[in-house]
Amino acid sequence: MGNIDLQIPEVSIREIRLGSITGFQGGAEELVKSSRCGLRDKSRSFSQCLGCSTSQAACMVILVQDAAVISHGPVGCSSCFHEFAFTYRVNSPLRGIENPTQRKVFSTNLQETDTVYGGGQKLAKGIREVYERTHPNAVFVLTTCAAGIIGDDVESVCNEAEEELGVPVVAIFCEGFRSKVWTTGFDASYHGIARKLIKPAREKRDDIVNVINFWGSDIFKDWFEAFGVKPRYITPYSTVEDLSRASEAAATIQICPTLGSYLGAALEQEFGVPEIKTAPPYGVAQTDRWFRELGKILHKEEEAERLIAAKKEEYLPKIEELRQKLKGKSAYVTAGAAHGHALLSLLGELGMKAKGAAIFHHDPLYDSGSEEGDLLAQRVKDYGDVPNFNICNKQEFELVNMLNRLQPDVLLARHGGMTLWGAKLGIPSLLIGDEHYSMGYEGIVRYGERIVETLENSEFVKNLKNHAINPYTKWWLQQEPYTFLEGGNVQ
């Protein structure tokens, strides 16, 4: 693979590196097939606010325990970062952090004059001030649209500061305008971490497995016990020292290839840490495959088989019960790429009908280049096609139109802002924030129980429907949902 090049400062964006797209309408099977022969993206002639790379990059570095973060831009570009400070504090008990420290988040606060004369000096001064004030073990510098367009040489400024201060100063190039796929921001932060923080292995640790994840509950500790290994979560709640030693692990797993694709591949290709390429464990069949692959990589095949057998004995009857309860129910899914595929697999496992999905983007293949990692392909193989499978980067107008048409029994979402319209249309809606919640055999049960609960608890959405405020025109709700997607027909 020639996609990972740690010599250059900027990560290659997903559109170029992976051929990722943000516009598609059709079926899941069709998308899987056409993914293998090159996808062409489609643009929209109407669009609503997306997300951008900078906040995705930010969440991967702000939660590093002992680092400071500087957003090089106007204050607005770090406006939402307080939410990650909240996350860090609130989820710290899940990760055994007893005294979570305040997050150190700064902005270079670029002004109009800086856009004329450049913001490089201000950044240089800012890095030194932040160092003096917080004494972090690393400083991360996030770029923004303004810094990118005015052409500040952020890389050189960071390198000079690093030399002077003696701690890593990591430039992360995550300007919003560079990519329509905001998960490029994850890649950008991992690229910086792989370039500047991860050191060649000083020793090899058979007992440590890297887990690339967000800030979810610590489920891997229990799972890994059977294999005699421990998880090292990266990057949220890790330390700069932990990150530098990521190269020493026996293997890397990702809870979501949309998230960890780049770092998993970089660790394998540049530091020799094997990556489990099998798609993450959602649904029974995929969980079987995943535990087997984990056993294989760790040379603990028998342990894997024992674990699989024990867990299945415990959970399969419960899954069957849930199937009975959910028989005949339908759902619509909206989520970021891989997690959306995972939720569709769960629906398949629970015997529910997937009426459609709005998935934020599509990566034809991940950085590992392995087809085994394709969760959507697994979903289609294990549980069949998904109709109305659309790639839609949080375009609410399309979602509203589609939901209004399909009227599923439940809406399943993974990201904020998306459940509102399910509820306004009277459709019970469920968002689970903890990305580990529905993994493994027990996850199917946990998630299934929440769906049952959501379906039962419908009074609130029914009431809301009766009083919902709707800014969308009647005309729009009568059009085809993909009217404004290239090739659509605007009357």
Place this chain on the structure above:
Amino acid sequence: MSGIIEQERYTCAIGALQSVVAIPKAVPILHSGPGCGNMIQGFFERSTGYAGGNTSPCTNFSEKEVVFGGMERLREIVSNTYKVLDTDLQVILTGCTAGIVGDDVESLADEFRELGKPIVSVETAGFKCSNFESHSLVVNAILDQYVSKFEDENPVRSEKNTVNLFASLPYQDPFWKGNLREYKRLLEGIGLKVHILFGPQSEGVEEWKRIPRANFNILVSPWYGLPIAEHLENIYEQPFTRFPNVPIGANETERFLRQVINFAKGQGTQIDEEAAEEFIKKEREAYYEEIDNLATFLLEFRYGLPNHVHILHDAGYVVGLSKFLLHEVGIVPKEQFITDNTPEKFKEQIVTELRSTSEKREIPLTFEPDAGKVQDAIRALSHQGRGLIIGSGWDKELAREKDYDFLSAAVPTPYRLVLTTNYVGFSGGLRVIEDIYDRVLSTYR
């Protein structure tokens, strides 16, 4: 002030898109990078309104628009906005990308206006100023590009008892909805008709069209919003009266209402002074009935109540809360911190206003938008007795470190939900008291 800052308590110019969201059935159209809307939504939280948040149209600048300009893209998005969304007013706000590239958004808005569309454009590139300042840019743009079209039906200063009120900045003041409602109720109580312009009490664009009719304007602000009052003075010769801080509790609310009554009389407004005084008296009596009842608790509660406070807020709240807490609650304002990036020229007035709080004591005041620095300053302070910090969500951690009580009353704050609560007025003062002692009492288990 243009150095680096930690934990910003305001956002950039495009943050004033929330002032558009606050006008019933208006829609902000962002000509900006893809993440700007998301950032603003993340800053204020629960701030979607009618067509903000994920509903707002956006050109989502990509590399292509940065290189070739985004005018065609914007034209397409605007024309399709009319098909998809049912709105009364559209306001195009530019981000840094459009600002640096130099797209001529004004002429595009003109094109649509010529077709009869109620559309306005305003330059709000993030590096230009803060949202405290750009709120005025947005309002003045609406006045010039929209309200001015309806001047014939709305003769200037034709209604002697009508006023336009400019006070709480939508969303930046977490209590803006409740505060505006309370201002309106109070001013109606003394016999005025009020254009409140933002929030559910506003009649939307119909009310905006009637702005010229008002006899005068009321500005409640230490500094932000002043360009609006000055602009209206220029274009409609409407004079204005400015009250310098958020009026919280009985003393300041009475002072505010009397200032307005006196000003109104000078403008030929017909005020029934007796009725106005009767209204104030009733409000005051109801207020003191509560304070009277509460005083025993404040004086006698033997398990510990805060005796001093540090406030981190905008200038209007720092001054308003300090006055209120000292005189009406008995909590002494110690070092105070204004985090709104106050322009230099207004600082002296604000210092003077705070000084007027008490002849007995000096309240140390610092202007500092870098709230990380402010926190360090507070960490280094030590006072006798139990302390209280009033600030944003960031300060919850500081309060815990210092073992102080904490009231979240500024943005950004993920630790508190505010719907229609008001801190303004007599009732607002009572609410502040409830909030402080609710938090204090909840520490006893």
